[in-house]
Every structure is written in C-alpha cells, then in structure tokens.
Amino acid sequence: METPPTPSEAHAEIAGPGARLRTVLLLGGLVAVGPLTTDMYLPALPAVGRQLDASTASVQLTLTATLVGLAAGQLVAGPMSDALGRRRPLFAGLGVHIVASALCVVAPNLVVLDVLRVLQGLGAATSTVVAMAIVRDLYEGSAAAGLLSRLMLVMGVAPILAPTLGGAVLTATSWRGVFAVLTVLSALITAVTARSLSETLPSRRRRSGGLRQSTRDYATLLRDRQFVGLVLVAGLAMSTIFAFVAGSPFVFQEHFGLDEQEFAVTFGAGALWVVWATQLNVRVLRHRTPMQVLVRAAVLATTAGVLLVVCGATGFGGMAGVLVPLWLTLFATGFAMPNAPALALSRHGRIAGTSAALLGAVQFGVGALVAPLVGVIGTGPAAMASVITGGLVVLLAVLLFVVRPGQQDEPAGL
Numbered sequence: 001m002e003t004p005p006t007p008s009e010a011h012a013e014i015a016g017p018g019a020r021l022r023t024v025l026l027l028g029g030l031v032a033v034g035p036l037t038t039d040m041y042l043p044a045l046p047a048v049g050r051q052l053d054a055s056t057a058s059v060q061l062t063l064t065a066t067l068v069g070l071a072a073g074q075l076v077a078g079p080m081s082d083a084l085g086r087r088r089p090l091f092a093g094l095g096v097h098i099v100a101s102a103l104c105v106v107a108p109n110l111v112v113l114d115v116l117r118v119l120q121g122l123g124a125a126t127s128t129v130v131a132m133a134i135v136r137d138l139y140e141g142s143a144a145a146g147l148l149s150r151l152m153l154v155m156g157v158a159p160i161l162a163p164t165l166g167g168a169v170l171t172a173t174s175w176r177g178v179f180a181v182l183t184v185l186s187a188l189i190t191a192v193t194a195r196s197l198s199e200t201l202p203s204r205r206r207r208s209g210g211l212r213q214s215t216r217d218y219a220t221l222l223r224d225r226q227f228v229g230l231v232l233v234a235g236l237a238m239s240t241i242f243a244f245v246a247g248s249p250f251v252f253q254e255h256f257g258l259d260e261q262e263f264a265v266t267f268g269a270g271a272l273w274v275v276w277a278t279q280l281n282v283r284v285l286r287h288r289t290p291m292q293v294l295v296r297a298a299v300l301a302t303t304a305g306v307l308l309v310v311c312g313a314t315g316f317g318g319m320a321g322v323l324v325p326l327w328l329t330l331f332a333t334g335f336a337m338p339n340a341p342a343l344a345l346s347r348h349g350r351i352a353g354t355s356a357a358l359l360g361a362v363q364f365g366v367g368a369l370v371a372p373l374v375g376v377i378g379t380g381p382a383a384m385a386s387v388i389t390g391g392l393v394v395l396l397a398v399l400l401f402v403v404r405p406g407q408q409d410e411p412a413g414l
Contacts, residue, residue, distance in 0.1 A: 024147065026197050027134060028154040029189045030090075030127040033097065035158035037124045038066050040166040040182055044175035051175070054110045064368060065114045069121020070128070071364040077126040078133070078357020079214035082207040086130050086137070086353070087199050093126020094190040101186055104179035125360065127189075132356035136345040137200035145290045145342035149281045207351065217354045227355070229402035230344035233294070235362040236395035237336040240301070240388050242367040244270060244330065247374040247384030255380050256319045266323070273327045277334025290339040291405050297339070301332035302396045305389030312381035322381045329388060336395075 041048075042063075049059040073093070080089040100119035107113040135147050166178050173180075207213055221227055252258045252266050284293055304325045311321035341359055348355045370387060377383040399405065 022196065023138070024150045026193060027131040027147075028151055030131040030193065031151050031154050032158045033094075033127045033186060033189060034070055034124045035154075036162050036165075036182060036185060037097070037101075037120050038063060038070070039158070039162035041175060041178045042163045043167040043170055044178050047170070047175045048110075048113075052110045052113070058110055062110070062114055062117045065117040066121040066124075067364050067368040069118040069123075070125045071121075071361045071368065073122035073125025074129040074357040074360040074364070076122075076357075077129045078353040078355070078360075079207070079217060079351075081126075081130050081133055081201070081353035082217070082351050083213075085199050085201045085203070085206060086134055087197070089126055090130040091190065091194065093123045093130075094186060094193075095123070097123025097127075098183055098186045098190065101179050101183040105176045105183070129353060129356045129360050132341070132345065132360065133353040134197075134200050136349055136352035136356070140346045140349070141342070142285045142290060144346060145285055145339050146282045148338035148342050149278045149285075151338075201353075205350065214354065217351045218358065220351070221348060221355060221358055224347060226403050227344055227347050229398050229404075230340050230347075231359050231362050232398045233298070233336065233395055233403065234340035234344060234359060235366040236391045236398065237333050237340060238363045239366045239370045239391040240329065240333045241274065241337075242370040243374055243384060243387040243391065244326070246370065246372075247379075247387065250375075250379035251322070251381050251384050252319070256322075270323075270327055270330050273331040274334040274337070277331045278338055281335050281338055284335070290343050293335055294339040294343065295399065295405050297332045297335035298392070298396045298399050301329050301336065302389070302392040304328040304332060305385070305392045308385040309382070309389050312385035322385070326385075326388075329392070333392075 045059050045062075048062070049055065052059075077089050077093060097120055100116045100123060104113060104116045104120070107116055131151070132148075135144055135151070139147055165181075169178050169181050207217065248267055248270070249263065253263050258266060281293065288296075308322065308325035308329055311317055311325055315321070317324070344359055345352060345355050370391070374384055374387050377386060
C-alpha cells in the first residue's frame with residue numbers, strides 16, 4: 001500500500017492535530033450537500049405533484065434523477081480531482097449545484113425539474129467525492145477510518161434532519177421555497193470552504209493523460225480484487241440504510257398503525273443506532289484494525305438480519321419483534337459503513353479521487369436499485385426484512401470469498 005503524503009506535503013494546517021475538528025466540520029459540510037439535496041424536499045412531494053399536475057410516480061422520479069446525477073457525477077469528478085487538484089473541480093461542482101438549485105425555484109414543469117435535479121446531483125457528487133479523496137490525501141488506515149466515522153455522523157444525521165428542515169420551510173412558503181433555502185445553504189457551504197480549505201493534492205502528485213488515463217485508472221481499480229470487494233461491501237452496507245428508509249414508512253405507519261409523530265420518533269431511533277455505531281467505531285479502532293471490526297460487524301449484522309426475517313415473517317413479538325433485530329442490524333451496519341470505505345481508499349492513494357468516485361457511484365447506484373425493490377416485493381415487515389437481510393448475506397459472502405480478510409495483499413499497478 002502507498003504511504004500517504006506527510007502533513008507538510010498535504011498542508012500541515014489541515015492535517016495537524018489541532019485542526020482535526022475544523023477538517024471534520026469542513027468535510028462534513030461538503031458531505032451534507034448530497035443528503036440535503038435528496039431529502040430536504042421530500043415533505044413537498046405531494047405539493048409538487050398538485051402544482052405541476054403530475055402523478056405520484058412521476059414526482060418520485062425527481063428523487064431517482066438526483067440519485068442518478070449523484071452516481072454518474074462521481075465517476076467524472078473523481079478523475080478530474082486527481083488531475084486538476086481538489087479545489088477546482090470542487091468549486092465547479094458547487095457552482096453547478098447552486099445554479100441548478102436556484103433554477104428549481106422557477107421550474108415551470110416536471111420535465112424541467114427532472115433535468116435540474118440531475119444537475120443538482122451532478123454538482124453534489126463533486127463535493128462528496130472530493131471530501132472522501134481529501135480524507136485519503138491526509139490519512140490512512142485507522143486514522144482514515146476514524147475521520148470517516150465522523151463524516152458518517154453527518155451522513156446519518158443529515159437525511160433525518162433534512163426532511164424536518166424542509167417541513168419547517170413549508171410552514172412559511174411553498175415547495176419552491178425549499179429550493180431557495182437549499183440554494184442559500186449551498187452558497188454558504190461554498191463560501192466557508194473557499195475560505196478555509198487549502199489544496200491537499202500537490203501538483204507533482206496529480207495525474208495527467210485525460211480520458212485515456214482515467215480509463216486506465218478505472219481499469220487498474222477494477223483489476224484489484226480486494227478493492228472491488230471492499231467497494232461492493234460498502235455499497236451493500238448502504239443498501240441496508242436505503243432499504244430501511246424506503247420500507248419503514250409502510251411498515252410502521254401502514255402495518256403497525258403509527259401516526260406521523262410516532263413514526264418520526266421510531267425512524268429517528270433507528271437512525272441513531274447507526275450514528276452511535278459510527279462514533280463508537282472511533283474508540284473500537286484503538287484496539288482493533290478496521291478489517292477486524294468490519295468482519296465482526298458483517299457477521300453480527302447478518303445474524304440480526306436473519307432474526308429480523310423470522311420475526312417479520314411470523315409476526316413473533318409484534319412491533320417489538322421487528323424493532324429489536326432491526327436496531328441491532330442498523331447498529332452493526334454502522335460499524336461497517338466507515339471501515340469498508342477506509343480500507344478501499346487506502347489501497348490506491350495516487351488515484352484517491354478516482355477510487356472515491358467508484359466507491360460513491362456504487363453506493364448511490366445500489367441505493368437507486370434497492371429503494372424501489374422494497375415496494376416491489378411488498379409493504380409489510382417481511383418485505384423490508386428480506387431486502388435488508390438479502391443484501392447482508394451477499395455482503396458477508398463478498399467479504400469472506402472476494403476480499404478474503406486473511407489474505408491482505410498489495411494493490412497491483414500503483
């Protein structure tokens with residue numbers, strides 16, 4: 001594996017111990033752009049359909065459009081950040097996001113809104129992939145996993161708070177006002193980042209060669225069995241979260257009869273288990289390697305998932321019978337979420353942006369596939385449990401037979 005640049009090479013003012021909190025806050029703001037973009041306007045979906053005279057399915061495509069933009073954008077932004085440095089692609093992407101968000105305010109119909117949502121996703125993708133690449137520029141191994149655990153706090157909390165923030169905005173304005181607020185938030189994040197974040201990729205470490213070099217870099221990544229396996233593990237871990245988000249409203253409101261307030265508390269409690277695990281992971285890493293934590297988390301999550309399927313299919317224990325194994329599954333997944341990406345990114349430091357791009361594209365691509373899958377299978381506990389556990393079984397198989405934790409090797413080609 002490569003040794004990352006020393007703090008002096010990657011700007012000691014960013015990597016130094018005294019600036020770690022600032023780094024977390026800055027990168028956390030960048031990572032939050034994606035969840036805010038996808039989730040902040042969710043409470044306004046019915047209003048969008050009414051005003052633009054569109055069906056529910058058509059309006060939901062605006063969410064899919066954003067996920068497509070987020071996945072595709074990372075595949076482009078990653079190689080660009082390896083070739084041009086982190087700052088230039090970052091601020092270009094944020095500029096696209098700000099303009100697209102502002103135009104959403106005046107979108108005349110759903111087709112235009114869909115196009116603008118794709119552009120929003122493309123812009124937000126840059127902030128996500130660059131934030132992940134900066135982590136690899138500055139840290140490796142347990143240190144990178146620790147910082148990613150802090151960023152996972154943002155990724156866990158932002159999707160919960162974003163709909164709440166959107167709902168608060170809707171009490172004072174229309175759905176168009178949600179996009180106006182998103183425009184302002186994106187502009188503020190851009191301004192703070194421009195002032196506080198220095199370049200972390202020196203010119204001598206940048207890639208050249210354009211599209212041909214990017215193709216070779218992606219080919220190098222795809223030839224690395226363990227990298228591909230770890231990326232799949234990270235994507236399948238995220239599938240647990242997406243299945244929970246997509247299935248829980250139907251399970252707890254329609255099946256178990258909770259009202260909106262009760263569901264909000266139940267949903268928030270589940271998300272807090274993920275957040276708690278990602279933060280506890282930092283302490284666990286003082287005594288275990290990221291791979292050791294990942295293996296144990298995968299086994300625990302899969303075991304809890306099997307129990308969830310049994311309780312969901314038989315009705316054993318009622319709602320508590322679903323909640324307890326579900327929360328345990330989410331808790332275990334919270335340990336996998338930072339460690340799999342950290343291990344993957346540690347393997348190809350010279351093309352950290354491209355590595356982060358492929359990682360992010362797989363994660364959001366899995367999300368785009370899993371979210372509708374829950375609804376296709378059904379709306380009851382067994383459907384959600386089946387999708388969650390199916391993903392975890394595949395995750396464990398990939399980890400054991402593709403990654404092969406006991407056979408860590410050096411990446412070839414870099």
